[in-house]
Amino acid sequence: MKPSDMRHVYGPVLSRRLGRSLGIDLVPFKVCTYDCIYCQLGRTTDLTLERKAYVTAENIMAELAPILTAAHRPDYISLAGSGEPTLNSAIGEVIRRIKQQTEIPVAVLTNGALLWMAEVQQALLAADLVLPSLDAGDDGLFQKINRPHQALSFERMVDGLAAFTRRFAGAVWLEVLLLKGMTGTAAEVEKIATHVNRINPARVQLNTVCRPPAETMASPLSSGQLHALGALFAVPVDIVSYDDTATVTVSTAGNVREADILAMLERRPCTADDVARGLGIHVNEALKHLAALVTAGRLATKTNEGRNFYTTTEEHER
Ligand code: SF4
Numbered sequence: 001m002k003p004s005d006m007r008h009v010y011g012p013v014l015s016r017r018l019g020r021s022l023g024i025d026l027v028p029f030k031v032c033t034y035d036c037i038y039c040q041l042g043r044t045t046d047l048t049l050e051r052k053a054y055v056t057a058e059n060i061m062a063e064l065a066p067i068l069t070a071a072h073r074p075d076y077i078s079l080a081g082s083g084e085p086t087l088n089s090a091i092g093e094v095i096r097r098i099k100q101q102t103e104i105p106v107a108v109l110t111n112g113a114l115l116w117m118a119e120v121q122q123a124l125l126a127a128d129l130v131l132p133s134l135d136a137g138d139d140g141l142f143q144k145i146n147r148p149h150q151a152l153s154f155e156r157m158v159d160g161l162a163a164f165t166r167r168f169a170g171a172v173w174l175e176v177l178l179l180k181g182m183t184g185t186a187a188e189v190e191k192i193a194t195h196v197n198r199i200n201p202a203r204v205q206l207n208t209v210c211r212p213p214a215e216t217m218a219s220p221l222s223s224g225q226l227h228a229l230g231a232l233f234a235v236p237v238d239i240v241s242y243d244d245t246a247t248v249t250v251s252t253a254g255n256v257r258e259a260d261i262l263a264m265l266e267r268r269p270c271t272a273d274d275v276a277r278g279l280g281i282h283v284n285e286a287l288k289h290l291a292a293l294v295t296a297g298r299l300a301t302k303t304n305e306g307r308n309f310y311t312t313t314e315e316h317e318r
Contacts, residue, residue: 026088030218092123116160137191
């Protein structure tokens, strides 16, 4: 058994949206309601709407408890990982139990596809921050980009985003990921902005492809294009790009274990800089561990848009 097989808590990783974030993976690779063409995890292997306790709250809390007493406090505990976290029917219990044990804010990174369901809305109410997605302004591009489960409709998804945002006392930051030649035009962004006005999130986080995507047709916009398109929204907009990581401060490291690096890379491809910043170590230290794992055949490298990413070579447990 791999050392990382039984782990659902990983990081802290450097998140471009949340700073240093301790991740909790609530579903196995790769259980999702969508099969996005830009997904950094690759293609969805289990496209489903079935909600169940893929991982129990007991298992999560048993892993989390010793980490919460460690010296280095992350900026957020984030529920995300290898698919869509709201598919785990225990998500509400997980959030409530974390809140009983720590004051570290809890964020949920979700594609938002199930927010029309009353039980999913109810489960997320105890979180501090919810970050759902809206990547298209109409059903045609929703189907093309997010490739949702056939029982999901664009209208219901947008209605769910609006209904949850009205009900939620915490903050909703809506991610809009734009793609070159698809949604990266003023006309398409204006359509998305119309829905955003109705949803009324605290902010929009405007993003593009920054890591190797599931499909090569998913191409990024430039930072300049993102800034220009960001001006079309009526709500506050953050431009999220990998350059933003330069502002994140890291603390000094404890002992780095290879299992921590592997657990991080199982969830997403990372550069050496991502690994260094996530674990709070110097980049040279990260490169030393990464080179050893490549030599051992446990990591591979992949170049995307001129940047070198590390990925795991081992089979994901399905
Ligand atoms: S990007 Fe998120 S929502 Fe889309 S397929 Fe990947 S895990 Fe699912």
